[in-house]
Amino acid sequence: MTPPTTPMKYLLLIYDDQSAYATLDEQAAGEVYAGHMRFAAAAGKRMVDGAELRPTTTATTVRMRNGERLITDGPFAETKEQLGGYYMVECADLDEAIALAALIPVVSGCVEVRPIVQRDEGGNEL
């Protein structure tokens, strides 16, 4: 809120209906791809990292229960929308992160914007 001295890192989590992607025709799939290219161009150097995730059928969830490792097949939560990819971006504030998030193409889902805690070498929050 103060004239920001350091940029903030935000994770833009892309939740969408996986099955919708499976049925996209070539042209629609091309538009989604072009949308991501447009996003990357708009974000420029602000994009720190990003990736497309394999479908949730390939996911494994690891829990710890009383010191025991409990491994289950599938994602943490089974919902209509799944986490399909993410971008990590560096922005001045939430408004800027929201503006970028709005550029990410989704078929029927949404993008969640999560601020990332940043610490210095001493472990203090920035």
Added chain:
Amino acid sequence: MVLEGIAAGSQNGSIEPTRRLIAEVFRQDAGQAIATLIGQTGSFDLAEDALQDALVTALERWPVEGVPPRPAAWLMTTARRKAIDRLRRNATLANKQEQLTVLVRLEQQEREAASAPEDWMDAMRDEIPDDRLKLLFTCCHPALEMEARVALTLHTLGGLTTPEIAAAFLVPTPTMAQRLTRAKRKIREARIPYRTPPLDLLPERLPALLAVLYLIFNAGYTAPTGAQLQRRDLCDEAIRLARILVGVSAREELDRAAQAEAQGVLALMLLHHSRRDARLRSDGALLLLGEQDRATWNQHNIREGSALVEQALRLRRPGPYQVQAAIAAVHAQAMRAEETDWSQIAALYGVLASMTCSPVVELNRAVAVAMADGSLAGLAMLHSASLAEPLANYHLYHAARADLLRRSGQHGEALQAYQQALDLCQNAVERAFLTHRIAELSAVGGDGV
């Protein structure tokens, strides 16, 4: 917020008047001071803590040394010094680069204030509207939930205490305290910017601001709890902020719908506010629109409000606030209650109902229809399931029903309905009005026709 300290320790009778004055000064100027301090420090918490410290100092000193000649300036200066103290104490901790930057800036302002106090105060006054607007946009950011927006705005700009806001929204105080804490934490941790948004974001942000301002106006117009019906300072604050918004939206190349609704909400508030001196009898009892002395309506407010409605409607983007303002303007035009154009009002409520799908609007429409076409026509609308069900726990629904029943001579049913309204009502002045009606009807007795 800061006023909780006063409420908590107000037993000593001898210092009571000074305490009351301190409460008044804080109520009036805390919003301004908070907005400026957040602008300077970038922290809601630091700004509030500093103001709290200033309050403690006022409580210690004013009863002994007397009230300073310019309490608002004193408040601002003291709060800024307290912020500097707090930053100095904390800045020794590791990694406080940003705090140090803020500290340097505050100390610079402190020196400027000391060398040229008059100029500094003038400069401050010019800055203030901007700071308050920034605070308003921050508190009403769409990344906060709606309840939090209203609560935070009332808390910071309106200077309402947490228990007061909790009472206004019928939730326990700890729940409201938690809501406020969560909202402030999100502002800080997600870094919601403290600024007036750029042009391209204004159309997206303005409607939320209008909604919050109107809620604040209403909280002031009919204080939901307590002995007083009105909190005029809240009404004034809402109008003042709406005026700034209208100015902003007119200046910029905004879309016409946002512009028209900003004018609509300001017009609506002004037209309601014009009746502020007519709503209460000298003994504090509530007077309905038809019983008010229209000579005491503020004609300046009415002229400004009516002109704004016309100006807004010329933009040809009608919205709920404009229609409500148009209804208030029709009322304002009638020099005597009997001259009110109820058919036009009922028609306008019809338009409003189609825009909002709100049962409360339908309730008002039913009352207007009763005035235009007779009590029985209105009662028929009130008793339809689409109104009776959603409004079963709304005291004004039962009060309106009671009134129409009374007018149509069904005194037994009217009594029952007034009692239902009384059971649901929390405002002392409204309760007194309902109790009075019940006493009147009981005196008449039975189902006199």
